[in-house]
Amino acid sequence: MYSNKVMDHFNNPRNMGEIEKADGVGTVGNAKCGDIMRIYLVIEDNVIKDVKFKTFGCGAAVATSSIATELIKGKTVDEALNVTNKAVMEALDGLPTAKIHCSLLAEEAIKAAIEDYKNKKGVE
Amino acid sequence: MIYLDNSATTPVKKEVVDEMLPYFTSFYGNPSSLYKLSRDAKRKLEEAREKVAKIIGAEKDEIYFTASGTESDNWAIKQIARANKKKGNHIITTKIEHHAVLHTCMELEKEGFEVTYLDVDSEGKINIGDIEKHIKGTTILITIMYANNEIGVIMPIAEIGNIAREKGIVFHTDAVQAVGKLNIDVVKENIDLLSLSGHKFNGPKGVGALYIKKGTKINSFMHGGGQEKGKRAGTENVPGIIGLAKALELSVENREEKNKKLVELRDYLIDTVLSEVPHSRLNGDRVDRLPNNANFCIRFIEGESLLLGLDNFGICASSGSACTSGSLDPSHVLLAIGLPHEIAHGSLRLTLSDETTKEEIDFTIEKLKEIIQRLRAMSPLYEDFMKNGGNSDV
Numbered sequence: 001m002y003s004n005k006v007m008d009h010f011n012n013p014r015n016m017g018e019i020e021k022a023d024g025v026g027t028v029g030n031a032k033c034g035d036i037m038r039i040y041l042v043i044e045d046n047v048i049k050d051v052k053f054k055t056f057g058c059g060a061a062v063a064t065s066s067i068a069t070e071l072i073k074g075k076t077v078d079e080a081l082n083v084t085n086k087a088v089m090e091a092l093d094g095l096p097t098a099k100i101h102c103s104l105l106a107e108e109a110i111k112a113a114i115e116d117y118k119n120k121k122g123v124e
Numbered sequence: 125m126i127y128l129d130n131s132a133t134t135p136v137k138k139e140v141v142d143e144m145l146p147y148f149t150s151f152y153g154n155p156s157s158l159y160k161l162s163r164d165a166k167r168k169l170e171e172a173r174e175k176v177a178k179i180i181g182a183e184k185d186e187i188y189f190t191a192s193g194t195e196s197d198n199w200a201i202k203q204i205a206r207a208n209k210k211k212g213n214h215i216i217t218t219k220i221e222h223h224a225v226l227h228t229c230m231e232l233e234k235e236g237f238e239v240t241y242l243d244v245d246s247e248g249k250i251n252i253g254d255i256e257k258h259i260k261g262t263t264i265l266i267t268i269m270y271a272n273n274e275i276g277v278i279m280p281i282a283e284i285g286n287i288a289r290e291k292g293i294v295f296h297t298d299a300v301q302a303v304g305k306l307n308i309d310v311v312k313e314n315i316d317l318l319s320l321s322g323h324k325f326n327g328p329k330g331v332g333a334l335y336i337k338k339g340t341k342i343n344s345f346m347h348g349g350g351q352e353k354g355k356r357a358g359t360e361n362v363p364g365i366i367g368l369a370k371a372l373e374l375s376v377e378n379r380e381e382k383n384k385k386l387v388e389l390r391d392y393l394i395d396t397v398l399s400e401v402p403h404s405r406l407n408g409d410r411v412d413r414l415p416n417n418a419n420f421c422i423r424f425i426e427g428e429s430l431l432l433g434l435d436n437f438g439i440c441a442s443s444g445s446a447c448t449s450g451s452l453d454p455s456h457v458l459l460a461i462g463l464p465h466e467i468a469h470g471s472l473r474l475t476l477s478d479e480t481t482k483e484e485i486d487f488t489i490e491k492l493k494e495i496i497q498r499l500r501a502m503s504p505l506y507e508d509f510m511k512n513g514g515n516s517d518v
Contacts (some may be wrong), residue, residue: 010432016502031466031505034426034445034454038504054504058428058445062502 002059003093009063014070017052023120026112029105035061037109039069043117046077053109060099064106067091072110077117080110125438126484130416131273131301131475132442136367137326143370144328147363155360156349165362172369176333179372180318181309188334188352189365190345193300193321194224196334197267199345199356200296200317201228204265205237207343208294212262218242218250219460220277221269224319225298226456229267238262247409248277248461255287265294270302270318274444274457274473275408276417278306285314294340300324300332304375305383305414316340322364327371331364382478386415389476393418393485400489401496407458407471416476419444421458421467424506425499430472433495439488444471466505 002010019040029035035057042050051073053065068088072080085103089095095103127135153162155169174184190196205215217229219241229239240258244250255266266288271278281297288295296317299308303318304325310318316337323329336342336355348357390413394406403423422430427443434441444455445468453459454468474488500506 007432010429011436013502018507027504031469032464034465034469036504038507054502054507056424056503056505057426059432061426062429 005093006063009066010059013066015052019052024113024117026109026116028108028112035105037065037105039109039113041113048072048075048080060095060102063092064088064102068106068110077114127440128474129440129442130477133323134326136328140367140371144363144367147366168366169362172365175369175373179376181311182335186335186338188356190332190334191330192332193319196319196332197224197298198228199334201267203343203345204294205232207341208264212264213237214262215239216258216266218268220244220272220457222273222298225267244460246462248275249409252283259291263293267296270297270299271414273301275419276414277408278412282313289314304372322368325371325375327368328364331361331368383415390418396489419473422470422496424503425470427471429499437491442473445469
């Protein structure tokens with residue numbers, strides 16, 4: 001059973017779409033397991049100015065990606081890196097046990113997109 | 125609400141409930157007791173047994189009532205295997221059986237039985253020659269479903285029955301999806317054991333039956349009192365059994381007519397989805413197929429999302445995606461017909477009833493198209509596919 005929050009994010013995903021000239025793009029998961037998340041970031045002065053996502057997966061996968069974009073928008077890169085799967089779950093009022101991996105995927109997608117940004121910029 | 129999950133379960137028909145109710149409150153006697161109250165219950169119970177027997181071409185005393193189709197499968201497979209252990213330890217089944225059969229066979233492997241899981245082709249059909257090839261001196265049981273619960277494929281039961289009878293091997297069929305819908309004759313088809321379940325044909329849940337051909341060597345399943353000729357102890361679920369028999373009787377009334385209408389509606393659904401939803405495919409043989417089953421794979425999207433989307437419009441359906449199966453893998457049936465994981469994840473099963481209308485199907489297709497469009501717009505797989513020219517297909 002999904003919480004109302006999960007259903008709301010599944011039915012009305014926030015920041016869904018793609019950004020053509022993103023500063024960082026992260027794709028995690030694989031089709032074999034039934035979940036793929038892709039996060040696009042626009043970063044200016046170390047702050048996440050815009051974020052979009054695309055997800056192939058179940059209701060929880062869509063909802064965790066959607067909430068993850070909300071959690072990191074306007075945050076600094078370091079703040080975004082500190083967003084954990086726990087925070088993602090809490091923001092959705094919880095997830096069924098079998099879907100906890102979706103929140104991990106969301107955390108990994110954020111990290112992958114930031115890593116891509118850092119690689120592109122040659123930061124660190 | 126539009127209910128298109130009739131292979132999962134069905135509503136109990138009002139006539140069935142009416143038939144059952146007095147046996148809860150008025151004729152509640154234990155059929156094993158002596159007095160009239162119990163004799164009335166016992167008489168009705170035996171009438172139910174006779175009705176069920178007649179419909180599948182069996183004798184009255186070859187029908188044993190159980191608590192579910194799963195129980196019937198467990199009983200048949202485990203207790204045939206154990207009773208015939210001295211003769212051999214080999215069982216033949218298929219890769220697309222229901223878990224009630226597959227997991228039971230796996231359990232028997234732990235007891236030292238050897239199980240052959242036959243492959244199926246891309247349409248879900250088995251090769252009869254394959255069965256013959258795998259039969260050996262130690263083969264004691266062939267258990268193959270009458271019709272598949274996910275992709276609706278109907279198996280060549282009479283042919284399998286022939287082979288089994290010729291070789292003196294016991295033949296069990298899980299006919300949970302077929303009973304009530306298809307014309308079954310256990311004698312003509314050389315079936316030794318057959319499982320059925322009440323709630324699949326508008327009967328109550330919690331009641332099933334096992335047909336055991338007279339003279340078949342099988343152990344008892346439940347030990348206790350003398351119910352079901354001592355083979356399945358436990359006070360009989362009298363109202364449930366009465367409901368099962370009544371529902372079965374109703375389901376075979378005008379069956380040909382009902383099936384003709386069902387097939388027309390099913391084919392309309394299949395043809396419309398395949399022509400109006402790009403990158404969709406039908407799973408399971410087109411011809412040897414249950415009259416009420418449609419099963420699709422919709423590429424680039426995941427099944428559970430599709431079900432949630434349909435549920436928003438009050439449409440009840442099911443999927444073989446990992447998320448709905450409770451495991452990490454998508455349906456074993458879809459994998460067995462050779463679909464790659466990512467395509468199997470996007471499956472959708474719609475199973476109709478004789479009360480489903482064309483308007484309901486049209487509404488479902490319309491919403492399905494909207495949901496698929498929305499989910500594809502969200503799918504990175506679809507994005508990549510389109511960027512790569514969008515020209516490979518399932």
